[in-house]
Amino acid sequence: MKKNKRLISIDEKYIGKSTRAIYFPLVAKKAEGVKVTDLDGNEFIDMISSACVVNTGYNHTEIVETIKKQIDNYIHFTNDYFYTEPQVNLAKELVRITPGDFDKKVIFGFSGSDAIDSSIKIARAYTGRSKLVSFVGAYHGSTYGAISLSAIDTNMKRKIGPLLPEVFHLDYPNILNKDKNITEDEFADIEFNKFLDNFNYYIPREEVAAIFIEPIIGDLGLIKAPKKFMKRLRKFCDDNKILLVVDEIQQGFGRTGKWFSIEHFDIIPDVVVMGKAMASGLPMSAVLSKREVIDSIDMPAQLFTLQGNALSSVAALKTIEIIERDNLLDRATVLGEYIKSRFKKIKVKSSYIGNIRGTGLSIGVDLEDKKEKYSSNDLVKKVSYRCFEKGVILIYLVGKTLRIQPPLIISDEEIKEAMDIIEEVFEELEQDKIEDKVLKKIKGW
Numbered sequence: 001m002k003k004n005k006r007l008i009s010i011d012e013k014y015i016g017k018s019t020r021a022i023y024f025p026l027v028a029k030k031a032e033g034v035k036v037t038d039l040d041g042n043e044f045i046d047m048i049s050s051a052c053v054v055n056t057g058y059n060h061t062e063i064v065e066t067i068k069k070q071i072d073n074y075i076h077f078t079n080d081y082f083y084t085e086p087q088v089n090l091a092k093e094l095v096r097i098t099p100g101d102f103d104k105k106v107i108f109g110f111s112g113s114d115a116i117d118s119s120i121k122i123a124r125a126y127t128g129r130s131k132l133v134s135f136v137g138a139y140h141g142s143t144y145g146a147i148s149l150s151a152i153d154t155n156m157k158r159k160i161g162p163l164l165p166e167v168f169h170l171d172y173p174n175i176l177n178k179d180k181n182i183t184e185d186e187f188a189d190i191e192f193n194k195f196l197d198n199f200n201y202y203i204p205r206e207e208v209a210a211i212f213i214e215p216i217i218g219d220l221g222l223i224k225a226p227k228k229f230m231k232r233l234r235k236f237c238d239d240n241k242i243l244l245v246v247d248e249i250q251q252g253f254g255r256t257g258k259w260f261s262i263e264h265f266d267i268i269p270d271v272v273v274m275g276k277a278m279a280s281g282l283p284m285s286a287v288l289s290k291r292e293v294i295d296s297i298d299m300p301a302q303l304f305t306l307q308g309n310a311l312s313s314v315a316a317l318k319t320i321e322i323i324e325r326d327n328l329l330d331r332a333t334v335l336g337e338y339i340k341s342r343f344k345k346i347k348v349k350s351s352y353i354g355n356i357r358g359t360g361l362s363i364g365v366d367l368e369d370k371k372e373k374y375s376s377n378d379l380v381k382k383v384s385y386r387c388f389e390k391g392v393i394l395i396y397l398v399g400k401t402l403r404i405q406p407p408l409i410i411s412d413e414e415i416k417e418a419m420d421i422i423e424e425v426f427e428e429l430e431q432d433k434i435e436d437k438v439l440k441k442i443k444g445w
């Protein structure tokens with residue numbers, strides 16, 4: 001770990017501590033497909049896709065070629081004052097793949113966070129209302145608007161206020177809290193009635209511009225909202241002229257086996273916010289909605305200098321082409337089932353696996369110790385650190401859920417290799433072979 005260590009000490013000297021939650025001492029030197037090699041020559045299978053960014057894998061050859069070709073034409077030409085082909089072509093494609101059979105338009109950005117801020121602007125402008133609703137446990141990003149909507153870590157809000165006013169955080173319909181004796185629909189009704197109470201007691205519904213939701217909430221532990229809750233939410237928004245905004249930044253672009261996770265719920269949102277995987281690693285985000293919603297704000301309210309940058313746009317176009325041509329949506333579904341079945345088999349022999357869930361290649365596995373010797377947090381730390389030592393990158397969410405989100409292009413052999421290593425790690429855990437000292441080596445989030 002010599003070269004890694006040296007680089008990390010320099011990094012810590014120069015880069016702000018608020019910018020990351022470090023899990024392992026890994027410095028990437030090269031990455032291709034699902035494999036990452038570090039400065040000391042260690043190789044890893046990446047089971048988190050750089051936080052759901054490289055859905056087509058690292059450095060997909062066709063994406064690299066496309067970017068190089070565009071560089072030969074131009075890296076950037078202003079979309080603020082003139083026009084470019086890549087941006088226009090991408091806008092058309094995004095309109096095609098985004099749910100909703102109506103005229104749509106696009107606003108481009110660079111990260112999920114700024115796209116969330118853009119969607120706040122259009123929601124307020126279009127409705128002429130100020131109040132915004134989101135859910136406890138949501139992570140929407142780190143610009144001011146996105147932080148205001150988020151509710152997953154007090155450090156995000158600490159010391160930086162005042163944040164956006166008129167934001168309300170309501171309870172996410174967390175299916176993991178469902179009583180065993182009721183059905184999912186019954187649970188959805190109970191949760192939705194509690195949700196309605198907020199509007200009966202203290203939030204005037206006619207003042208709400210938008211409700212922001214992740215249909216599958218990522219950082220709370222990859223939990224899928226009940227379908228009936230989402231359907232009732234859609235109706236509530238319709239009845240009260242509130243915009244339903246779905247944050248697809250983490251689950252979108254094929255991760256769940258559909259272009260967007262909202263497609264699992266048979267409802268059409270008013271606004272779709274996307275980012276992360278769009279351009280396979282180049283900065284790119286977008287907000288899509290009805291023409292009149294997008295055009296409710298005027299120039300220069302969204303005049304980002306580098307918006308729709310040519311390199312990011314051609315990379316995103318190629319990403320869409322590859323996902324469609326190589327049937328990566330179906331592949332995500334098939335591989336996701338394989339991963340869940342492997343965890344179910346591991347669970348038979350393990351004392352520490354709780355709920356296993358997931359849609360497509362977005363899988364969460366809760367760890368818990370019924371004997372209460374170890375906390376869930378100790379368990380996820382032990383498992384993920386040992387996986388790292390054995391060459392598999394996986395991390396955890398909310399201190400208790402293993403996060404498994406590999407690139408959609410992962411091969412059968414690679415996924416088997418990764419799952420075999422994970423299985424070995426659970427065997428070591430069962431035999432109490434993973435030393436407590438690893439707990440001090442990993443901080444994470």
Ligand SMILES: Cc1ncc(COP(=O)(O)O)c(C=O)c1O
Binds near residue numbers: 276
């Ligand atoms: C659901 C969700 N929304 C928003 C964001 C913020 O995106 P970005 O980090 O690209 O600004 C993230 C990032 O993790 C996310 O997972």
